[in-house]
Amino acid sequence: MPAEQSTVPQHVPAHLVYPFDYRSDAAIKENLWDYMSSMNARPDIFFSPDLGGHWVIARAAIAEEVFSNHELFSVRSVSVPKLESPVRLIPNNYDPPEHGPYRRLFAQNLFSPRALAALEGVTRNHARELFDAMPLGQCEFVADFAERLPIDVFLAGMGVDPSHRDEFLPWVQNVFSGTTKEQFASGMTEASTFLAEWLQEQLKAPEKNTGGMFQAMITSEIEGRALTWDEMHRITVMLFLGGLDTVTSEMSHAMYFLASSPAHRDRLVERPQDIPKALEEILRRFSIANIGRVVAKDTEFHGVVLKAGDPVLIPTPMVGLDETAFEDAMTVDFDRGRARGVRHLAFGAGPHLCPGAYLARTQLRVMLEELLPRMPGLRVQPGAKIEWRTGADFMVHALPLEWNAGPSS
Template identity: 55%
Template structure:
């Protein structure tokens, strides 16, 4: 593999390792084994790919990157690094500015009032999607995993479900782009789309019955209503932040369960185990490669880092840390006993994913509603499963089959 990036002078030669999570062939065909094998690399290494960036391997160090905003700023999240012309609120803010926005969003957009009907709505959408499957088979990615998260979110925002494909077009560019140009184009298209949509909604907000949109209108930051620029930024973050990630997580979890009858049957027979089992699967099947920028020159775990260096804190890497987990590639629903496994799948610290509850709800409903309806679930015969690399890892396609009963 070749790279045009010059290795910075402060990077020791022995710490240079190629790792291109957007384009490496190995990550397409057996991504989790490939990531688990990073245990043979230095704890912190520098990849000259994707513009050049540090890769953090120990889960405890990844947690520090997530939590220590004084050393690792969230003002730059993308790898490869993109310009800061489009800001996502609150994702691109550090405390204390981040704190006020996140608190207001958590107390309004993700409040019990805004999400009051999320359980029945999610079940209804999931059942409708299942009922549209050809009896006994489906292509899970396109027929369910892409549709459920965006339909739920469009419903919360009071947006017409016919807008699904328009949103997906730029979401795929942002998360699946293989270069800075492609991901940048995704953000440009997203910015334009959200601008038009939001202006239409604000022209007559009484027409929009979406509970999350109405919460956005009621929200105040430091006792002031957000202006249009802030509302657009928050809306763009909401549209882009949780759709691809939930879709990606669904594909890996269903792939695993389709190939593991014992794990699947346990969840069918003991649905009360789903909350604990889900956390273990979130640990095992991490999906996100999250960027930070070094805020100031400092030494981190014995490595000299310079202000402006890009850093990757990958949740798949954290979840497969062999120093943290015994047999990390194994899915063990009893790994934590009756307690939930603590993992970094939703990040940590001030930027802990604000939509974690929403994600867990959709994943739980998927397991509760689909597994009992798919007896003898299996991967379609002669199928080659391929991972689709990007800012998140997901499967390109997942053809599933199951027995049809009267």
């Protein structure tokens, strides 16, 4: 039991108090997945006195309820601890019914098949270019590929000059893995300022911007009117944040697993048609996002007394390993859920189900289709020490890989 008793409110019973500092616990950095699996021994809902104090949802079924019940669990705050953002993101920081029209805008316009039509080809071309730029037979996968591809796709979709790629990386890292409120605020402010200036410049001659998502955004209407500049800015910041670090993190886990499991890797090389189904199991087994909500009103939920304003954390890495929802949850089984598919919460659920899920899946699928056949004998470099980066998303900190390279490969 940690010493931070002052962060335990009076309405929290002592038997529900357990430490859970997902942002800096050394045990998570050293052995992430065993640590998350051990959470099966904890109560369905428990309270951590870390990070200012917050509830933790440890079961998949309850997590889905929290995601779906906006009347009890608000998105006014989606981080733990609560972090003040200079931008109210659209649609992330809106509860229904205000959220609905913006959600439809994303689903029907920005992420419509028409807006995304060109991005699979763009993703495939960038994946090949990044592979060709790697040293022969080896790479540090996170820096050489996973951090770069999602940014390249975002820049293409929004029509941003690709020369800005390296500027974006420190902003993303501060927002998602910063250890202080100051780092988070710095990343948000710098990204918001850049994107505001860029948007103003683009709107002077929008016809010159060929980005499919940008064109979908500026031609969209909400409740019969055009979007304001402020709305477009907040949407742009949301697109920037939502599609970069999360995809990078998932890529790092997928490739680490496949580099460590020749049988799973060989199956996907020999049967690439299995990749979409296998990807859902990888997303379940290696969910990476720690998502916050705030209790909207005093209530009793699954026998636990919650007070308005209580922070709530839904750690998808934990609920993806919930043994009450997934038998033998630590095992990756590409045939799990053969009939109906793998049900998981990697992209959330309910009204805030990630609208960019299709684009994220596309990038992950293309990565596997393009890289695995080009990396025979893929493995982690001998002697490499693998550690995990903690924060809003869990990521493999660095991933040195090698494979058999030469005329025969």
